[in-house]
Amino acid sequence: MADIIFGLDVGTTKVCALVGEVREGRLQIIGLGLAAARGMRKGMVIDVSDASLALAQAVEQAEQTSGYDLSQAIVSMAGEHISSTNNKGIVAIGRNDAGVAVSDIERALDVAQAIPVPPNRQIVHLIPRNYTIDEHDGVRNPIGMHGFRLEVETHIVTAARPALQNLTSCAGNVGINASEYVLNALASGEAVLDPNEREMGVIVADIGGGTTDIALYMQGKVWHTQVFPIGGYHISNDIAIGLRAPYEVAEQVKIQYGDCRPDKIDANTVFTVEPFGGEKIQVGRQDLAHVIEARVEEIFQHILQDVQRSGYDGLLPAGIVLTGGSAQLRGITEVAERVLNVPARVAQPQNLVGMVDKLHSPAYATSVGLLNWAMSDNQIYQPRTHNREWGRKMGSILKALLPG
Ligand SMILES: Nc1ncnc2c1ncn2[C@@H]1O[C@H](COP(=O)(O)OP(=O)(O)OP(=O)(O)O)[C@@H](O)[C@H]1O
Ligand SMILES: [Mg+2]
Structure with a gap:
């Protein structure tokens, strides 16, 4: 039996609707819908009826090409309203011989997500980035480990409720239930980063039409995210x-x-x-x-300052990986390397199977990444308050990690 997944990348300049078929863990793109975006500005909906028209066009094409009636999608998210923070959750490990249990992790994550969130905002991502058991830092998978005290460090992304409600309305207007929102940069990271890069330390920067979205990974986990309202x-x-x-x-x-290197022209x-x-x-x-x-340099200066502010003081041996349509600017890697002083490369989705001719471009990293996200089991959980499936989803992921 194949699973069908549907990703809706609602960008500032384009809407890309992708239908994927997952068979034995392999993704094939079986439906594609593309439309010029309408009613969007800097990653956010500014006109629900206009934006809905663009979504309708892309969704209809995706339905026609895939032959499926689509009703539920993973939707990309960007915009100035998004912010992120880090928080810890500490709990006593339950008394039993089997060590840390799923319920201990759930309790620790519950504590971590208890940050003050104003009523007009909601938690969208709750991402564990490090576990500590007693004094032992850097525990990858705490299940079954013995100790007294479990600490989880999380990266938490929050968004303005009205901005998400507008996106939900647009999707709803075309008969699509937005089942999950994924930050642009995290989707792009799924599509273009390899595990070694995430392990060593890397930034993915998706420079689109209206926003630049970054995610910093270290030791395999998301360390920091940010959205800047500047793009192509x-x-x-x-x-x-x-x-x-x-x-x-x-x-x-x-x-x-266009080129970003006046001295080479x-x-x-x-x-x-x-x-x-x-x-x-x-x-x-x-x-x-x-x-x-001048503008491209400004974008990378924002990234530099933001990474410094994030408290990240490590090296980024894998450098910066550029995606988004604007990553196609000639000479952009040279500006990135000069400002950030790390290696830079431009990346596009790899190893695509199916209806993929148009997708071999950095502009489609987020679109393809939404499908990769849906398939991933990289221990990134939905916060409980947002999605009641959370406990079940996490339970099944963790069960897969349990011996026997
Ligand atoms: N060859 C190219 N050289 C430079 N810029 C390009 C090129 N092709 C596309 N772009 C720019 O890429 C931008 C669109 O990128 P992309 O499709 O990633 O944006 P988006 O996903 O719609 O927007 P966002 O993610 O910011 O909301 C446009 O500003 C366009 O001018
Ligand atoms: Mg985009």
Whole structure:
């Protein structure tokens, strides 16, 4: 029997609906729907009826191509309203001979998620990132370990309820129940990072149209996440202002002639554009590169400052992995390496099977990652308050880890 999973990546510039069939742990993409986004700004819905129209188009295509009636989806999430924090939960380990039990971990996670959350916000992700038993730090899987005191360190992502409700309404308008929300960067991380990178220390940065989303992994676990409301839209907007040209012209100029390395561009190379209501003018590619470089540098400066603020003081041997449509900017890895002083690479979803021609691009890392997320058993749990399936899901994951 195959499982059918459905991911809905609602971006600022595009909506991507992917249907996956999972057979014996292998994913095949059997349905694909794509539509230009509408009613979105900086990762958030600003017009429910407009956004619903774009969703309807993508969902309908996904249904037609897959032949399935879709009713439930894992949905991507971004926007300035998202924030994250870390918290610990400490409990006494239950007295029995079998060591730490599932119920002990559940209690520790319950304690960890007891942070003050205002009524207009909700916990979306509760991710255990480290266990300590008595004095022993860095325990990977505490089940069956002996001790007196269990401590779990968690990474907690919260979101504004109204922002999620708007997304839920859009999905609901097209007959889809949003069963789970996944932060863009965490979905992209699932699609492009390998276990060694997560183990050594790595950042995934999804630079999309309206947002840049980052997740920092260390020792195999999510250490930190952040969303910045800047992306490719802002780069094109800077170009539009500089050229006094319509946004669409700037967007095309960026893709065709853009580069982030003015020092590598011959000062004599020019291209022609038609500004607002004027004669065609010639513009130097080096001038264009200066505009792009400034904005891209700003994005990486935000990432640098945020990582420093997060309290992470380790090295990032696996560097930064760039996804999202804007990761296709020429020379972007060089700017990332210069600002962050770590190795950088651009990544796209790998090992895809099925209807995948269009998906071989960094722009689809989040979309594919939603399906990878649905399949993963990497001990990332849904908070109890948000999803009543949580206990059962975690129970089944942990049962799989138990001996016998
Ligand atoms: N070849 C290219 N060079 C530079 N930028 C590009 C290229 N192709 C696409 N982009 C930019 O990528 C952006 C769209 O990326 P993506 O599809 O990842 O965004 P999104 O998922 O819709 O938005 P978000 O995740 O930010 O809400 C646009 O700003 C577009 O200009
Ligand atoms: Mg995106």
